[in-house]
Amino acid sequence: MLAVFDIDGVVADVRHRLHHLERHAWDDFFDEACADPLLDEGARLVKELALQHDIVWLTGRPEWLRDVTGSWLSAHGLPGAELHMRPWGDYRPARRYKLSVLTELAPRGVAALIDDDDEVVRAAVRAGFPAVLADWVPRERVLRRAQERDGRT
16 A cells, blocks of 8 residues: 655745745746755654555656655655656646546555645545645645646646
8 A cells, every 4th residue: 555645845844945936936946945854744754654555755846856856855764766746748736636646546555645735635535535634834825826726836
């Protein structure tokens, strides 16, 4: 069974770079991803669930950020090598993009999805997936817009 985790807002603290989203400066926002502090609450949950499940990462980060994201996960000692990232040119709302990946993962068994986006969590639950809202960091309005309207993270 799989435990599927989002990254931003779950294990990576993106608050230091949210100001770039006000200007729609996507490159600047993503360029600073390597400097995200670790969110201890999320890291503890990942390590706990890794004792019984295979960890899969499901992020709205763009595919071109794969090396940076993989290095960040590794540098923070987070388990799980499988990383699903938003394909080039895919600007669907996060809830639609992530639900499509969850559907692909379903035959392997999804024990839980952990995400900070309440719309993603609701869509997953409506589709029959167990999902938990990562609420340890307040979700800023600008991030909600980026995820759900702009389809960028």
